[in-house]
Structures are given as C-alpha cells and as structure tokens.
Amino acid sequence: MMIRSGLSSNDSVFSYVAGIAGNIFALGLFLSPIPTFRRIVRNGSTEDFSGLPYVYGLLNCLICLWYGLPLVSPGIILVATVNFIGAIFQLIYISIFIIFADNARKAKMTWFLVAVFAVFAVIVFVSLTVFVSPYRQLFVGYLSVASLISMFASPLFIINLVVKTKSVEYMPFYLSLSTFLMSLSFFAYGMLEDDPFIYVPNGIGTVLGIVQLVLYSYYKNASKEDPREPLLESSA
Numbered sequence: 001m002m003i004r005s006g007l008s009s010n011d012s013v014f015s016y017v018a019g020i021a022g023n024i025f026a027l028g029l030f031l032s033p034i035p036t037f038r039r040i041v042r043n044g045s046t047e048d049f050s051g052l053p054y055v056y057g058l059l060n061c062l063i064c065l066w067y068g069l070p071l072v073s074p075g076i077i078l079v080a081t082v083n084f085i086g087a088i089f090q091l092i093y094i095s096i097f098i099i100f101a102d103n104a105r106k107a108k109m110t111w112f113l114v115a116v117f118a119v120f121a122v123i124v125f126v127s128l129t130v131f132v133s134p135y136r137q138l139f140v141g142y143l144s145v146a147s148l149i150s151m152f153a154s155p156l157f158i159i160n161l162v163v164k165t166k167s168v169e170y171m172p173f174y175l176s177l178s179t180f181l182m183s184l185s186f187f188a189y190g191m192l193e194d195d196p197f198i199y200v201p202n203g204i205g206t207v208l209g210i211v212q213l214v215l216y217s218y219y220k221n222a223s224k225e226d227p228r229e230p231l232l233e234s235s236a
Contacts, residue, residue, distance in 0.1 A: 015192035019078030022185035026082045028178030030089040037093060040100050051097040051105070053154065055112045058090035060147045062120045067144040067197065072127065073137050076193055079186075141197035148201035155179065155208045159215060168216050176216055180209025 033054075040046055061083040066072060068079030098109050123143060131139050158171050183205030190198025 011192050015189055016078070018185050018189040018192060019076075022182050022189055023078060023082045023085070025178055025182035025185055026086065028174065029182060030086055032172075032175050032178070033093055037096050040096065044100060046097055046101045046105065049097075051094060051101070051109045052112070054090050054093045054097065055109070055116060056151065058087055058094065058113075059116045059119065060151055061087035061090055062116070063123065063140070063147045064144045066120070066124060066127070067137075067140045071136075072140050073195070076189075076195065076198070078189065079198065082186075137197075145197055145201050149204065152204060152208060155205075155212060159208070159211055162212075162215050162219055166219055168219050171212060171216060173216055173220075176209060176212040180206065180213055183209050 036049060040049065065080050065083035065087060068076050068081075068083060070077065073079070094109065094113055098106050098113075101109060123140070127136050127140050162168055162171050183202045187199050187202040187206050190196070190200075190202055
C-alpha cells in the first residue's frame with residue numbers, strides 16, 4: 001500500500017517546478033512526429049510509415065492520465081496534464097494517419113483506435129467498481145508502469161540500431177535530449193512526491209536517455225546524413 005507523506009513547503013515548490021518542467025520537455029516529444037505527418041499530408045499517403053506507435057502512445061497516455069487524476073491519485077495533477085496533452089496529440093496523429101491511409105490500413109487503424117478506447121473504458125470501470133482507495137491507485141499504478149515500460153522497446157531498438165550501424169542517423173539529438181530531460185524531470189517529481197509509480201519508470205527512462213546521449217556523442221561523426229525521424233517508419 002502506498003502512503004504519501006506530506007511535503008514540506010520547499011519540497012512542494014520543487015515538486016511543482018519539476019512537474020512543470022516535465023510538461024514542457026514532453027512537448028518536444030509530442031511535436032517530434034510533425035515532420036513525418038507533413039510528409040504524409042504533402043504526399044497524400046502514409047507510404048511505409050506505421051501508425052502503431054501512436055496507438056500504443058495513446059493507450060499509454062490514457063492510462064497515465066487516469067492515474068494522475070484526483071479520483072485515483074490525489075496531488076499529482078501534473079501527471080494528468082502532460083498525459084492529457086499527449087493523448088490529444090496522439091489522437092490527432094492517428095486521425096491524420098487514418099485519413100491518408102489506404103482502405104485496408106484505414107480499417108485496421110480504426111479498429112485499433114476503437115480497441116484502445118474499449119480497453120481504457122474497461123480499466124476505468126474496473127478501477128471504479130472493484131477497487132477503493134488506496135487499492136485503486138495501486139491497480140492503476142501498476143498498469144501505468146507496465147504501459148510505460150513497454151514503451152521502452154522503441155529507445156532500446158534505436159540504441160541497438162545505433163550500435164550496429166555505428167551511426168546516429170536514426171536517433172535525432174533533440175528527440176533524445178527531450179526524452180532525457182522529460183524523464184529526469186518526472187523522476188525528480190516522483191521522488192519528491194514519494195511515488196514509485198512515477199519515479200521507477202522515469203528513472204529507467206532517464207538512464208536510457210543518458211545512454212542515447214552518450215551514444216550520440218560517440219557516433220555523431222560517423223553519420224554522413226542529417227538525422228531523420230527514427231521511430232515512426234516501419235513495415236508494420
């Protein structure tokens with residue numbers, strides 16, 4: 001059972017600053033797919049880009065949004081705000097993807113979108129009807145951690161790709177920096193709020209961000225082309 005102790009006034013200020021910083025740095029991540037979607041709109045086709053990262057991102061944002069709301073976890077509203085913004089961005093990207101996809105992929109992505117909202121509705125229903133506080137927070141917290149950790153597959157894949165190719169072509173510096181700064185901010189926020197469901201996954205994200213920045217520094221001279229958007233293109 002998680003019991004959050006009261007914060008001193010100084011800790012409250014630092015916690016608020018860390019949470020606001022995390023929200024700001026998260027915008028760098030949310031805005032990073034814009035060049036990809038400009039290309040999709042310009043060409044009138046999704047080409048070989050995959051919409052699945054945005055589907056996973058939407059579900060992750062919805063779960064973490066629910067965790068950050070006072071009905072589940074009082075006192076960490078900045079977790080809710082960042083994930084609300086993230087969910088809006090993911091929904092916009094998915095909508096654009098569906099508009100410009102071919103009929104088969106359009107149907108597939110629409111089904112995935114419906115499935116995401118269905119899963120989220122089940123989570124909300126179960127957490128409200130089966131669990132009472134503080135067990136509701138534990139239930140949603142474990143789900144949010146599992147969701148966040150599953151999202152680490154992308155940076156791990158990119159780290160492996162950079163090491164194999166000895167090139168940072170597929171790992172833009174500013175995306176890696178935004179990931180590191182956002183994770184570090186929310187790691188600090190979670191520590192100050194004494195919430196392991198926040199600081200554990202963001203601690204892992206901070207470490208992965210450091211690894212990406214170190215690799216970028218080491219391999220940057222090996223790249224012959226400008227970095228391009230890395231996590232958005234696949235055969236899926």
